[in-house]
Amino acid sequence: MTDSATPQDTAAPAEGPVLPEGTHGPAVAEAGPAVAETGPAVGEPAATATEGGERTALRARRRRAAVRWGAAVVVCALAGTGTALAVTAQERTDLPGLATPKDGRYTFPALVLPQLPSGQPAPRENKGRHTADLRSLLLPVPTEAGGPLVPAAALSAPAPGGSGSASPSAPGSASASPAGTPSASATAPAGTALPGRVPCEAITADWKDPGALRALLLQKACRDAAVREWTAADGTRTQIRLLSFGSQAEAWPMFDSLRRTGEPKDSSGGVQTGDTQGWDTVFGVDLATREVPGAPPATRIAFLSAGNVTGVITMTNPKGVPTAAFRQVVTLQSDLLA
Structure with missing residues (x-):
């Protein structure tokens, strides 16, 4: 029975089909x-x-x-x-x-407070009474005036022909310069400093009603007066006058009269009260201004009251006084008086 299958032959088909030689696809893929x-x-x-x-x-x-x-x-x-x-x-x-830019203001030397007499207090500590030489309280001349500046020694020196302070010739009368001595304002040329004293009555010649001012000066016993003038290169003429009295009570009536009725003698169109709003006020100094109508005014005037001193600043120019220069001069002069 050679045709019967052996166990080995029976198990061989279970191994699966035989792949052709050289074919390994599944193995390579894996x-x-x-x-x-x-x-x-x-x-x-x-x-x-x-x-x-x-x-x-x-x-x-x-x-x-x-x-x-x-x-x-x-x-x-x-x-x-x-x-x-x-x-x-x-x-x-x-x-x-x-x-x-130039607006008309001047170039002044450095301001220096005046030297007080030995043992005398400052005005603020002396009820507003100034004891320094009145001439040393004047604003110096600016460089635009072209005139020589006054040395400090000249300001502190006694006035020629008199003592350091002019006294009234009689009780209740105004002070006067020595006989035969011309006033500084009448002899000094324009553009130069005027350091000398002048009679108190000299101020009356600048106003339309000199008689009323003269009577007030006599009544309140003006003790001393000083003036400084210059003419700047732009043609503006500046005059500063200071009047000294015994006390603030005696100086105030002069200031009050000038600010209310003061009118320059050469003003033909009258004067009006100036505007001081926006000004840099100086403590201890009262200010009032007047001006001749115009744009800008040809004449501007400022009145100052500082203790026993009354100041008058007059600036004139036919072409008009620059506002900046006027305010500058008034403010600096107020600083010296304060």
Whole structure:
């Protein structure tokens, strides 16, 4: 019975069909994923090196940017400091575009308060009574006048032909200069300083009603008078008169009369009260102004009352008195009297 199947022959078909030689498709396909899975592990060192290089380059760029910005800050700081030093080292008027345009104001020397007699208090501590030489309270001449400035020694020297203070010739009378001595306002040329004393009655010649002023001077016993005049390059003539009395109570009536009715003798169109709103007022000094109508006025007058001293400032110019110059002169004169 050779045709019967053996157990081995029976089990052989269970092994599956025999593939042709050289055909390994399933085996290769199954091996593919395994090879693909090992790819990342093999390439990991190269990726890490690339990322490290990028971080190093980024840090280098940041360092270079920090250096550039730091250098820019230092340069800007040095440039700003140099510019600030260059600007502050010069006078404001020397810088282009910053110079104050000319508005008619004058250039005065530095104002110096007068020296008080030994043992005498300042006006604010003496009920407003000024004891300094009246001439030293006059505003100095500006450089625009072209006249010589009066040295301090000349202001403190006694008046020629008299003592340091002019006294009335009789009780209740006005002071007068020595006989035969011409007043400073009549002898000094325009554009020069007038440091001398003048008679108190000299002020009456400037007003339309001299009789009333003369009577008031006698009644209140004017003790001293001083005047200064100059003519600036623009043709503006300035006259400053100071009248000294025994007390503020005696000086106030003169100030009050002038501010209400004072009218220059050469004014044909009358005068009107000036506007003082917006002025820089000076503590201890009362101010009133009058002016001849015009635009700008050809005559401006300021009346000052500071303790026992009454001041009159008159500025005239046929072309008009500059407002800035008028305010400047009045304010600076007030400062000296305060």
